[in-house]
Amino acid sequence: MGLTPRIAIDAMGGDGGVRVMVAGAAAARHRHDGLKFLLVGDEVQIKAALDNHPNLRAATDIIHTDGIVTGDDKPSQALRKARGSSMGLAIDAVKRGDAGGAVSSGNTGALMAMAKLALRTMPGIDRPALAALLPTLGDNDVVMLDLGANTDCDANNLVQFAIMGSAYARTAMGLKEPRVALLNIGTEEMKGTDVIRDAAAALRSAQGLPMRFQGFIEGDKLSRGEIDVIVHDGFSGNIALKSMEGTARFVTDLLRRAFTSSLRSKVGFLISRPATELLKHHLDPNNHNGAVFLGLNGVVLKSHGSANAAGVANAVHVCAELVEKDITRQVTEDLANFRAQTA
Amino acid sequence: MGLTPRIAIDAMGGDGGVRVMVAGAAAARHRHDGLKFLLVGDEVQIKAALDNHPNLRAATDIIHTDGIVTGDDKPSQALRKARGSSMGLAIDAVKRGDAGGAVSSGNTGALMAMAKLALRTMPGIDRPALAALLPTLGDNDVVMLDLGANTDCDANNLVQFAIMGSAYARTAMGLKEPRVALLNIGTEEMKGTDVIRDAAAALRSAQGLPMRFQGFIEGDKLSRGEIDVIVHDGFSGNIALKSMEGTARFVTDLLRRAFTSSLRSKVGFLISRPATELLKHHLDPNNHNGAVFLGLNGVVLKSHGSANAAGVANAVHVCAELVEKDITRQVTEDLANFRAQTA
Numbered sequence: 001m002g003l004t005p006r007i008a009i010d011a012m013g014g015d016g017g018v019r020v021m022v023a024g025a026a027a028a029r030h031r032h033d034g035l036k037f038l039l040v041g042d043e044v045q046i047k048a049a050l051d052n053h054p055n056l057r058a059a060t061d062i063i064h065t066d067g068i069v070t071g072d073d074k075p076s077q078a079l080r081k082a083r084g085s086s087m088g089l090a091i092d093a094v095k096r097g098d099a100g101g102a103v104s105s106g107n108t109g110a111l112m113a114m115a116k117l118a119l120r121t122m123p124g125i126d127r128p129a130l131a132a133l134l135p136t137l138g139d140n141d142v143v144m145l146d147l148g149a150n151t152d153c154d155a156n157n158l159v160q161f162a163i164m165g166s167a168y169a170r171t172a173m174g175l176k177e178p179r180v181a182l183l184n185i186g187t188e189e190m191k192g193t194d195v196i197r198d199a200a201a202a203l204r205s206a207q208g209l210p211m212r213f214q215g216f217i218e219g220d221k222l223s224r225g226e227i228d229v230i231v232h233d234g235f236s237g238n239i240a241l242k243s244m245e246g247t248a249r250f251v252t253d254l255l256r257r258a259f260t261s262s263l264r265s266k267v268g269f270l271i272s273r274p275a276t277e278l279l280k281h282h283l284d285p286n287n288h289n290g291a292v293f294l295g296l297n298g299v300v301l302k303s304h305g306s307a308n309a310a311g312v313a314n315a316v317h318v319c320a321e322l323v324e325k326d327i328t329r330q331v332t333e334d335l336a337n338f339r340a341q342t343a
Numbered sequence: 344m345g346l347t348p349r350i351a352i353d354a355m356g357g358d359g360g361v362r363v364m365v366a367g368a369a370a371a372r373h374r375h376d377g378l379k380f381l382l383v384g385d386e387v388q389i390k391a392a393l394d395n396h397p398n399l400r401a402a403t404d405i406i407h408t409d410g411i412v413t414g415d416d417k418p419s420q421a422l423r424k425a426r427g428s429s430m431g432l433a434i435d436a437v438k439r440g441d442a443g444g445a446v447s448s449g450n451t452g453a454l455m456a457m458a459k460l461a462l463r464t465m466p467g468i469d470r471p472a473l474a475a476l477l478p479t480l481g482d483n484d485v486v487m488l489d490l491g492a493n494t495d496c497d498a499n500n501l502v503q504f505a506i507m508g509s510a511y512a513r514t515a516m517g518l519k520e521p522r523v524a525l526l527n528i529g530t531e532e533m534k535g536t537d538v539i540r541d542a543a544a545a546l547r548s549a550q551g552l553p554m555r556f557q558g559f560i561e562g563d564k565l566s567r568g569e570i571d572v573i574v575h576d577g578f579s580g581n582i583a584l585k586s587m588e589g590t591a592r593f594v595t596d597l598l599r600r601a602f603t604s605s606l607r608s609k610v611g612f613l614i615s616r617p618a619t620e621l622l623k624h625h626l627d628p629n630n631h632n633g634a635v636f637l638g639l640n641g642v643v644l645k646s647h648g649s650a651n652a653a654g655v656a657n658a659v660h661v662c663a664e665l666v667e668k669d670i671t672r673q674v675t676e677d678l679a680n681f682r683a684q685t686a
Contacts (some may be wrong), residue, residue, distance in 0.1 A: 136593075137593060137596055137597070148528065151528065151535065151536060152536070183582065185491065185494065185577070185578055185581040185582065192494065192578070193494060193495070193578070218581075218585050219581065219582045219583070219584070219585030219586035219587075219588075219589060220585040220586070220588045220589035220592070221589060222586060222589055222590075223589055223590060223593040224589070224593075234528070235528055235535070235536070235579070236578070236579065236582050238528040238561075238562065239526065239528065239562045239579050239582050239583050239586070240562070240582050240583070240586045241562070241586075242561050242562030242563040243562040243563070243565060243582070243583045243584075243586035243587050243590070244562075244586050244587075244589075244590045245562075245563045246562060246563035246564060246565055246566055246567070246587075247565075247566060247586070247587045247590035247591055247594070248590055248593075248594055249563070250479075250480060250566040250567075250591075251590070251591055251594040251595065252594065253480060254480070255598070264614060265614075267614055268611045268612070268613070268614030269611070270611075271607060271608075271610055271611030271614060
């Protein structure tokens, strides 16, 4: 791949279908000049969608397929569609080197299984991790990983996640030395499980890595913006992420109820509309779209199933950044550095 | 103990000190007629605080001690203060049968360690659990347990937590057959760890218990009000609870920022003040105060360290309910019933 990477897009995944994926790619190209695309899916639908985006059409090749992975497909069923589906062919394009990275808004479990099987884990990484960006009160988002790829993890897995998450934070957010912490049930050294304590000891002793290890972080501090990379196993991460999502929705639902509870409140709400729109914007997942599978030989981005064109554009943008800045090489270097110290 | 129980109060714990604990006890007595108290701590301070509450004074005995457990005491240090501290003597009153239950706003780890050592786990329960009530969008709060007493749990522990949590929900919220679910990373039967799947299988097969087992619940549904008792190990529970607390604060902080971002928003905020006060009231931990240690030979309630008098009154009220309705007997019966079926 050249300096301006080509991104393979699974045009058939996601609730919004082909039009949203194509509109997202077009929007990303406005931000990321010279970006090229491989659109994978139903050629007729893709061509129709491209009619609205002549700028994109010129930079795009199409791979036609009728096959799709559905939201109901179990990972094992999806793997049988690896060769015929838009998702499978998008990943295959990365494997063959025809694309630098792939973006899909489809079934997460299927994408993870296919990507892992086709691309394999990169040298030095035992297990890939799913990482996402979440909003904070600070100057930048926070990277959280793993978010569901690995229910059980050992200390080595967590250390590798910390190294990969730090490379992601440097690439996606332009940080020089991201602050890294392990999610735990307390901040004292003796808190938590053996696995977490061992991972902390290893990260504490590692010198010269482009990250600042800050020890443990508790669940109530995740959105404070004081840490840039939060590391956990896929079980804890899923619990934390979903508890955060549910609570954000809970509070905004309560707010909606409160604001519609009287005429006076309704008037107040209308007047302060710009304020609540600001809140909505800050919490809108489309502004933080794109979970990335780290640790594979290739970049695969998972866009929210319900992402709109702006959300897809964000995911494509992050994918292009990761490809251009060669996150795989960054992780390899950090791993080698870490190994040399702990050997 | 008689029909109107006597509650032992650790008068020295909590950020607000003696005055808040005594005011809380007085407020609880207005709601719970005939309630009696044992106030444990510095006699001079307690007597001074009682001057404002003649109604309470008549129903109160005082146990004087100079010793206190501080917020910094590790559980091991606190255990050495078991005999001389206000916290230790309040628990001791429960052990001797001088009080039906104890309430403290002091150091949680210390309270847990002291209560466990003094009262021991009840027959049939392997480990006690810390349970709390959280607000929901539904008609009642939700019970979550365990919230930190046990980092690692086996399937039997989780089943016992479900039985204890269900008894708590019946007592504290007046539900007949609470809906019970296990916290997991998905709702399908094969999701999660072996421990969680085994616990689910055991609860699914149990018939005739006064609860409705609903399978798994994910982190984004905790506040929906569709489940009354959510069961998890202390690690996951800590992560979920703190993620919820942090996110509630995050969203309300964003809201405050948004509302103060322009003059127009400020005006809107002032007009809709009753609405935001309603939100504040709903999220105020004082309205859901009182985490209970379930599974001991005696009732011990942990009130928030920062609880105000209304919060302490809520904790005392819950404690009195648990004593009057004899939660220990309820749990014993359900356990026997469960054992008879699975034997």
